[in-house]
Amino acid sequence: MTPERFNRLRATLDKRQPDLTVLTDYVHKGRNLSAIVRTADAVGVGDVHCVIGDKDYRSFRGTALGSHRYVKVHRYRELQSPVSELKAKGFQIVAAHLSEQAVDYHDVDFTKPTALLMGAEKDGISDEASELADIHVTVPMVGMVESFNVSVAAGIILSEARHQRELAGLYQQQRIDQAEYELLFFEWAHP
């Protein structure tokens, strides 16, 4: 391994945020999932949780749907179980959802343990997801379109989360525990 690569792996692990994650609610286009996972990596998110429909689940089983060398993509057939797990760990569930009660994405505290929930390309956030969420956030729009592409919306909100966490110093200290750090370093370093 070159020293550059060694340093790069460590710099990434040094900044991973175990208390920030993305949850997708039936987002099913591979290129959207891939872009979301790529953005997750870029802001220090090491785990992404994807609820995908039965049909997609079967057809994508064993394939690389949204998979990424440095981000773990966990797949589910329904939303309840990942939400319960995350809530049990103290995560707030923040749904990107253009509902009546949604707040501006700048007004959410993303330094708290947070799972950002993104809705499906066509149907958006499901009723179930809307109810399970603790907060709804919106990215204000001033044009004729009704919404952003889902991977663009995720990028906008995750960048705000990164910015808040940078200001709070959360990238300046190791956030994942030492055992996890060493395990990931080992996995990444030995292809």
Added chain:
Amino acid sequence: MTPERFNRLRATLDKRQPDLTVLTDYVHKGRNLSAIVRTADAVGVGDVHCVIGDKDYRSFRGTALGSHRYVKVHRYRELQSPVSELKAKGFQIVAAHLSEQAVDYHDVDFTKPTALLMGAEKDGISDEASELADIHVTVPMVGMVESFNVSVAAGIILSEARHQRELAGLYQQQRIDQAEYELLFFEWAHP
């Protein structure tokens, strides 16, 4: 026309920002261009300038590459002419470019007349574009990936521009001139 649609068209025209635009430097995937144009509309940008290669230019001639009902997409075969036109109108050219001299995207004044220049999927900002730009901006990244998807990067930076312009009150007053307003209203209202 329904009263809802009438109001929607007017609300959009009321917020259009004639001094904010996007310029793409050989971005060539249709879905990336479409996502960029959709985001442009959402932040009040009514004109997008796309430099596309000779090959793409020929194959996309007459097709809907990135085209949009409410955003004018201007296509060019090289970068010099749109840049000269925009500079002559007083626009700063802000290149999204991971260069040594790049500044954080929060540190650019997007309330000034601005053209945001986005680079190609594989090659990024060309040397020519890098030199023509007044400023280079970067969206900080803390992971293993080298860059965001181009439409995601555009969305992140344009949202910051929208946010700054909102704080500066630029969406609270009609910004396009009355003749343009009426012309666009007429075009949009009569399909």
